[in-house]
Amino acid sequence: MALLEVNNLSISFGGLRAVDNFNVQIEKGELYGLIGPNGAGKTTVFNLLTGVYKPNEGIIRLDGEDITRKSTIEINHAGIARTFQNIRLFKNMSVIDNVKVGLSEHYKYSALEGMLHIGNYKRVEKEMDDEAMRLLQVFGLDLERDYLAANLPYGKQRKLEIARAMATSPKLLLLDEPAAGMNPNETKELMDTIALVRREFNMTILLIEHDMKLVSGICEKLTVLNFGRVLCQGDTKDVLSNPEVITAYLGE
Amino acid sequence: MNKITKNNLITYGIVIFAYIVFEILMLTGNLSSHLKGLLVPMTYYAVIAVALNLCVGILGELSIGHCGFMCLGAFSSAFFSKATENVLPTVPRFIIAFIIGIGVAALFGFLIGIPVLRLKGDYLAIVTLAFGEIIKNVINSFYIGIDSKGLHMNMKSAMDLNMEADGNVIVNGAMGITGTPHNANFTIGIVVLLISLFIVQNLINSRDGRAIMAIRDNYIAAEATGINVTGYKMMAFTISAAIAGAAGVLFSHNITTLTASSQYFGYNASIMILVYVVLGGIGNIRGSVIAACILYMLPELLRGLNTYRMLIYSIILIVMMIVNWSPKIIAWREKKFGKSGMFGLIGRIIFRRNKEVA
Numbered sequence: 001m002a003l004l005e006v007n008n009l010s011i012s013f014g015g016l017r018a019v020d021n022f023n024v025q026i027e028k029g030e031l032y033g034l035i036g037p038n039g040a041g042k043t044t045v046f047n048l049l050t051g052v053y054k055p056n057e058g059i060i061r062l063d064g065e066d067i068t069r070k071s072t073i074e075i076n077h078a079g080i081a082r083t084f085q086n087i088r089l090f091k092n093m094s095v096i097d098n099v100k101v102g103l104s105e106h107y108k109y110s111a112l113e114g115m116l117h118i119g120n121y122k123r124v125e126k127e128m129d130d131e132a133m134r135l136l137q138v139f140g141l142d143l144e145r146d147y148l149a150a151n152l153p154y155g156k157q158r159k160l161e162i163a164r165a166m167a168t169s170p171k172l173l174l175l176d177e178p179a180a181g182m183n184p185n186e187t188k189e190l191m192d193t194i195a196l197v198r199r200e201f202n203m204t205i206l207l208i209e210h211d212m213k214l215v216s217g218i219c220e221k222l223t224v225l226n227f228g229r230v231l232c233q234g235d236t237k238d239v240l241s242n243p244e245v246i247t248a249y250l251g252e
Numbered sequence: 253m254n255k256i257t258k259n260n261l262i263t264y265g266i267v268i269f270a271y272i273v274f275e276i277l278m279l280t281g282n283l284s285s286h287l288k289g290l291l292v293p294m295t296y297y298a299v300i301a302v303a304l305n306l307c308v309g310i311l312g313e314l315s316i317g318h319c320g321f322m323c324l325g326a327f328s329s330a331f332f333s334k335a336t337e338n339v340l341p342t343v344p345r346f347i348i349a350f351i352i353g354i355g356v357a358a359l360f361g362f363l364i365g366i367p368v369l370r371l372k373g374d375y376l377a378i379v380t381l382a383f384g385e386i387i388k389n390v391i392n393s394f395y396i397g398i399d400s401k402g403l404h405m406n407m408k409s410a411m412d413l414n415m416e417a418d419g420n421v422i423v424n425g426a427m428g429i430t431g432t433p434h435n436a437n438f439t440i441g442i443v444v445l446l447i448s449l450f451i452v453q454n455l456i457n458s459r460d461g462r463a464i465m466a467i468r469d470n471y472i473a474a475e476a477t478g479i480n481v482t483g484y485k486m487m488a489f490t491i492s493a494a495i496a497g498a499a500g501v502l503f504s505h506n507i508t509t510l511t512a513s514s515q516y517f518g519y520n521a522s523i524m525i526l527v528y529v530v531l532g533g534i535g536n537i538r539g540s541v542i543a544a545c546i547l548y549m550l551p552e553l554l555r556g557l558n559t560y561r562m563l564i565y566s567i568i569l570i571v572m573m574i575v576n577w578s579p580k581i582i583a584w585r586e587k588k589f590g591k592s593g594m595f596g597l598i599g600r601i602i603f604r605r606n607k608e609v610a
Contacts, residue, residue, distance in 0.1 A: 050476060076478035088473035090466045092535075101466045104459045105478045111487065114458030115451050121458065128459075146255075168478050 001064060003028045003204050004172055009048060009058030018044045020228040022058070026172070026221075031198060032206045033219030033236070037248065040225040042208045043085060046176055049206075050082055051075045063171055077105060079171035083161045085180060085208075091150035095141055098149050098160055099132040102167025107131070132167070138200055139163045139193065155186040159193055166201060173197070175207040179214050187211060191218055216240060224248070260453045263538040264446060270545070271442045278438075286552075294548050295441025296322075296502040301528040301544035302448045302537055303495035308526070309535030310456060311488040312468030313369070314377040316522045317384025321357040321493040323517040325500025327391050327423070329353030330432040330510050334422045335398055337433055346435045346505070353501035354494045360387070361493020362486065369485045381519055391512040396423040428511030429504070436505040444502060445541070448495045452537055455491070464488045531572050543572075 002025040009022040019041045026032045034042050047053045049060060051072040060068045067078050081102075090098050107128045113119040136142040139159045144152060149160060158178055165173055178194070179187045191214055197203050209215050215222065215236070222239040224231040226248045232239050239245055274291060277283045300322055307315045329349040336345055364383050371379055395412070397404045399419035406412050410421045423429055455461040463484045466474040471481050504510045514520065525544075532543030550568060554561045575581055 072475045073478055073480055076476060082476055084473065084476075088470045088476075090469035090473065092469050093462070093465055097462050097465075100459075101462050101474070101479065102477050104463055107459070109459065111460050114460050115455050115491075117454045117458070124459075164477060 002026055003030075003063055004049075004206070005059075005061040006049070007059045007061075009045070009055050009060065011044065011048060011053055011055050018228050019048065019055075022225075022228075022230060024223055024230075024233070026204060026206060028204055029198075029202060030204055031194070031218055031220050032204075033215045033222045034206060034208045034225065035210070035212075035215055035222060036225035036231070041228040042225055043176060044228075045225070046082065046174055046208065049075075049174065050080060076168055076170075079169075080174060081165035081168045081170035081172075082174035083158070083165055083176055083178060085176040087154075087157050087161055089149040089157055089161060089164070091148065093149060094146050095149055095152065095160055096129070096132050096136065096145040098164050099135055099167045100128050102164040103128050103131055105168060135163050135167055138196065155182065155189060158182075158190065162193065162197065166197065166203075171204065173203050173205045175205060175209075177208050177210060179209060179211045187214055190214070194218060212240075256457050259538075260449075260457075263449055263453065263541070266538065267442060267446055267449065267541065271438075274438065290549060290552055291438040292436055292441050292502060292506045294545050295438065295445050296499040296506075297525065297528065297548045298541045298544040299441075299445050299448050299502065300496050300499040300525055301532065301540040302445070302452055303492045303499065304525050305529045305532070305535065305537055305540040306452050306455075306488060306495070307492040308529055309533075309537075309540075310452075310461065310468065311464055311485060311492070313485070313489070314373070314526075315380040315489075315492075316377050316519060316526055317380035317382070317387075318492070318496050318525060319517045319519075319522040320380075320384030320387035321361055321496035322500040322503060323384075323387055323391060323512055324360050325353035325357040325497030326504035326510060326517075327429065327500075327512065328356035328497075329501040330429045330504035331396070331422055333432055333435070333505065334429055342433070342435060345433075349435075349505070350498065350501050353504075354497045357497020357500065358490050358494035361490045361496075365486050365489040365493075369482070369489060381522070384517070384519060384522055388512045388514070388517045391423075392426045394423050395421070395425050397421040426511065428509060428513075430509045432504050432507070432510060434505060434508075436502045441502055444498055448498065449537065449541070451491070452495070456537070460484065460487065527569065531569065531576060533576060539576075 004024070004026040006022060006024045009019060010017065011019050022045060034045065036042050044053065048055050051070055051074070054069055058068070059066060062078055062080060065078060067075050070078065090101060107124050109120040109124045113121045133142060133145065136145055139162065141156060141160060141163065144156065149157065152160060162175070179190055182190060194205065195218065198205065207219070219236050221234065222236050223233045224239060224245050231248055232242050232245050274283070278288060300318060304315065304318045307313055307318070329352050332352045333345060333349045368376060368379050368383065393407050395406050395408065395410050397410070397413040397415050397419050399416040401416060404413040404415055410424050413419070413421065456465070463474070463479045464487070466477065466479055467481050467484055475481055503516070528544040528547055529540045531547065532539030532541070551561060551565050554564055557564060
């Protein structure tokens with residue numbers, strides 16, 4: 001059974017059918033790419049998957065569980081974590097605290113223990129610190145643990161956003177244009193980071209991307225969207241050599 | 253972790269140091285009776301500034317009706333103290349009065365939070381302002397008395413309560429509650445301030461506090477990270493209201509005639525507390541305590557200057573704002589005095605930005 005199974009997903013805004021009959025199946029451990037020209041509906045698909053928009057039709061199943069009309073928070077708890085096209089960090093908080101926010105669903109103590117720093121507080125905070133540091137080390141951010149998130153360079157902000165998403169221990173990671181605004185060096189580093197996430201956490205990843213070098217370099221399978229419809233789906237090599245895709249997206 | 257603990261200890265240290273200084277001044281007779289009378293108000297304004305900073309600086313929601321919660325805490329606790337004045341001994345009565353004042357303010361904070369926290373920014377500020385005024389005006393119209401038959405209550409007049417001969421009017425409409433026992437003193441005020449600081453500073457460095465600040469920084473990302481945005485907003489707002497209620501208990505047990513007047517509980521008073529919070533540094537708990545103490549004392553100390561008093565006060569407000577917030581001045585301060593010099597040290601203690609710890 002596929003980890004993520006999307007059937008006949010559709011949504012309209014007014015008269016515009018932004019996503020029309022979208023289908024996808026992602027197997028566990030796959031790195032799946034979602035590409036398409038500007039305005040094709042890629043980010044709308046992400047917003048549907050994470051419950052920001054509710055679909056008009058269709059069904060979304062994560063690991064067999066129907067998550068179609070659940071809220072963003074419930075979907076996160078069910079196991080989908082995401083990053084954003086325009087980085088959304090908790091800017092006035094430290095790097096480690098950003099990660100600890102992501103951990104807070106899995107490391108719990110009561111509000112009273114938190115307010116008085118009694119009971120489980122010390123033990124659980126220690127465990128959180130250790131786990132957060134482990135994550136930061138994986139992403140090479142351990143030296144910046146006390147920096148404000150806003151003060152990190154752009155590439156590291158991206159990494160921190162992925163680290164925060166990973167802290168919620170998701171089953172599926174959604175990356176919305178992770179290479180947007182990056183120079184070739186940073187993109188190269190990002191590709192390494194994504195490969196690292198797959199290796200370290202055995203993570204299933206769905207990513208939206210414009211950078212064809214990145215897509216052809218790391219994605220195993222692709223779905224091409226155009227005007228809200230699936231144009232083509234399959235192995236990366238086949239998709240990228242499909243003449244229809246080349247006309248619609250890559251140009252002549 | 254260690255740095256945070258140290259920072260918290262510095263805050264408690266400043267409060268305790270100020271307490272000792274004032275106590276010594278009082279014991280050696282260097283404090284005029286006028287100044288002595290200002291000490292308790294100073295503590296409850298510091299407490300409510302901490303409460304409001306939790307709402308404005310940590311949760312990031314601008315509330316300008318916080319005096320309403322103070323008003324609720326003041327009236328509910330004063331009502332209890334007055335009603336049981338001859339029944340209970342002082343210490344347990346005052347403790348229960350605190351529990352009641354805090355509980356009532358927290359309950360209303362929760363209830364008002366349900367509609368209010370659906371709003372954002374300016375709208376939220378306007379609605380909290382309205383609720384603050386509503387609380388004040390509703391309390392103004394209550395008449396409650398007690399006699400051998402029990403409680404009597406109406407919203408017309410004290411005469412209409414129809415009480416027995418032994419009846420005692422406790423809440424007399426706009427005339428408020430008269431003769432609440434004077435149980436609050438400077439020491440109790442400082443203890444309440446320290447407890448509020450303890451709770452708020454600990455909260456900030458806990459799982460829930462991080463979730464609250466995450467909502468402030470980016471609620472879309474907070475939701476996507478699995479943070480229950482509505483729940484944590486309610487939690488922060490309720491705790492903030494509860495602490496404001498504690499300030500109200502101190503208020504009502506330090507005043508002979510408690511009335512729900514605009515002077516104490518109107519929106520001007522709420523704005524004044526907001527000024528303490530803004531000038532002390534939004535999100536900087538220590539700063540709001542210091543700003544509340546200085547800015548409360550200042551107009552009173554300047555009383556000798558008569559008509560120039562408010563002029564000087566407003567100039568000081570402007571100067572404080574510039575020194576505290578202007579990036580150029582902050583850069584100049586660090587260049588001129590360094591981060592380690594005497595001024596730099598004082599500067600860091602007083603002007604410390606929340607960002608460095610959060």
